[in-house]
Amino acid sequence: MEKVFGYIRVSTETQAEKGYGKDVQEAAIHEFCKKNKLEVVKIFKDLGISGTLFPRDGITELFSALSKGEIKRVIVMNTSRLWRADNSKVMIKRQLMKDSAMLTSIEQPTYSIYDKDPNDFLLNGMMELLDQYDRLNINMKLANGRRQKAKGGIKSCGNPPIGYQWKHEGVKKPIIVVDNDKVEVVREIFKSYLELKSIRKVQHYLFELGYKTHHGKDFSAMARRNILTNRFYLGEVKHSDLIVKGQHEPLINKISFGKVQSLLKRNQRKGA
The missing domain is CATH 3.90.1750.20 (Putative Large Serine Recombinase; Chain B, Domain 2)
Incomplete structure (x- = not known):
């Protein structure tokens, strides 16, 4: 039986929306997993949090769990539980793809974060820019670390000269x-x-x-x-x-x- 994570989010605006309350989302995830022979290991929650915000405590914990590599699938009732704005959508999709994770939306059975959507052209560009920024930021930190070591009279890395x-x-x-x-x-x-x-x-x-x-x-x-x-x-x-x-x-x-x-x-x- 495949093990999966669940994720629910309820904001102050959506608590009153029909079908998106905390208990309703949690029940829907358990029912979906039972029908599809999936084992829910843990459901991560962000309660009273807007979907336009990122990062959030619940989703940060979810990404931390996914990074361990043992579980690679997340179940949500609807993708709107994950994001409500393009900036959060870009960041969340990007992290899920980095972890090689699958996203299943109960109300959107054909949805996949890996499908190419012409409407996501701008978002894909933003994701590429973020990847470039990550690489640049890592290189800058490494270079700064090497320079700080050099200031202290320490060779930063690599093989020392012969002798x-x-x-x-x-x-x-x-x-x-x-x-x-x-x-x-x-x-x-x-x-x-x-x-x-x-x-x-x-x-x-x-x-x-x-x-x-x-x-x-x-x-x-x-x-x-x-x-x-x-x-x-x-x-x-x-x-x-x-x-x-x-x-x-x-x-x-x-x-x-x-x-x-x-x-x-x-x-x-x-x-x-």
């Missing part, structure tokens, strides 16, 4: 610590570049020592340059235009890093 690793055990939040197995690789790249004065010669040097990347590959020219220009090794965290002192241990001192940058610029001008 570092995430530490998860024994700490409340993951932190970046020195990777003792790879730290010498980084220091040798900086040291050998200052001595050999050529990124190409550094490649041969690393090959002779048997140094590899995290993925067990030889260091490409781009990988070597990225390491040599990465201010993370100075103990700094960069996010967009923001550069702050990081909470991680630096691997290269400022003097060596500065000499490397000067040499890189000089070689770039020479085309070396």
